[in-house]
Amino acid sequence: MNFMRRCGRLTSPDTPPPRYTATNVIVGAVGLGARVMASAALGATAAARAVAQPAGAVIRGGLATPPGQAVQAETQALLETLDAAGRRDITRARAEIDRAVDSAIDRFTTDAISSERTSRVLERTLESDDLWRIVDRIANSPEVLDAIASATVGLTGVVADEARRRTVTADEFAERIARRILRRAPREPRPLVLDPVSEEIGPPQP
C-alpha cells in the first residue's frame, strides 16, 4: 500500500499527489520485481504438479498392466535370489572356516603327538622317579582312599537297603498268601506295651 502510494497509483482526492523522488522509484521497482518472481514460482509449481500427476498415474497404470506385473515379479525374484545367495555364501563360508579349523587342530595334534620331542619328553617323564612318587602320593592319600571307601560303602548300603525293602515286602506277600490258603485271619499289628523299667514303648516281652 505504501509502495502503491509511493508509486502514485493510489491517490485520493484528500491526499496530496505523490512526489516522484528517486527513492520512491527504486523501492517501487524492487517491489514489482519481487511480485513477478513470486508469480513465476507459483506458476512453475503448478506446472510441475500438472506434469507429475499424470506421470505417476502413467507409472502406476503401467505397473498394473500384465507386462508391468511381470517386470515387478522379475525384480522381486531377482532380489530374493540375491538375498538367498548372500545367506548361502555366509553358511558356506562358516562351514569352510569350521572345516579349516578342525583340519588345522587335527594336524597340529597329530604333529605334536607324533613328534620325536614329545616322545622323548614322555619317556623321560615315565622314567622319572618323581612321577611315580606323585602317583604313589595320590593313590595313598587319605582323601582319595576315603573317597573310594565312602563310595563303595555308599553303593553297598544302597544295594542292601533295596534288598531289605524288597524282602520285607516279599515276606508280607508270602505270609498273606499262606494265611489265605490256610484260611487264617490276616496278621494284626502287634500291641505295644509300656516297659515299666525303662519307661519305653516296645514289643511285648514273654
Next chain:
Amino acid sequence: MTGALPVREGSDPREPARRPAAAGVQGSDPNAFAGIVSRGCALALDVLIVQASLFAVGAVIALIAEAFGEVSIDVSAFEVALGAIVWIFVFDVYLIGFWWLAGQTPGMRLLGVAVTTTEGAKVTPKRGIVRLVGMVLAAIPLFAGYLPILYNEERQGFHDKLARTVVRYRKPTRKKRA
C-alpha cells in the same frame, strides 16, 4: 530293650507311640519278626559266602600242593565225602559262631535281620547247636518244618520253637565317619 522307643513327654503312655520307619526298611516295624523270604535269602547268602571262602582256600591249597607234586582232578568218593563233611562243619561253625558273637550272620546283616532268644538275649552256642539240629530236622520232611514261619504269629519255624529263638528285623546301624 532292643529297638524300644521312648515315650514323648506329655503323651499318653497307654497309647502306642508312633514308630519311625527303620532305615532301609521303609514303613516296616523294626521290632517285627522277620519273614521267610528275608530269612531264606540271608541263609542263601551265607551259603554263598561259605562256598566262596572254601573255594578260595581250596584253590590256595591246590596251588601249594601243585608246587610239590602233581595234583589229580579225579577225586574218590571218600574225598568227596570228606569235602562234604568239612563243608558242613565249617558252615555249622560259621552259623553258630555268628549267632553267638554278633546275633546275626553276614547274610542276615545284609538283609537286616537278627536272631535272639525269645527273651531277647543272645543265642548261646548250646542253643545255637539245638537250633542248627532243628534246622536240619525241619528240612527233612521237604522243608515242612519251615512252613510255620508263614502263618505263625511270631514267625517261628520248627527250629525256632525247638531252640526258643526268634528272628526280628533289626535296624541297621552305620557308624558315622569322622
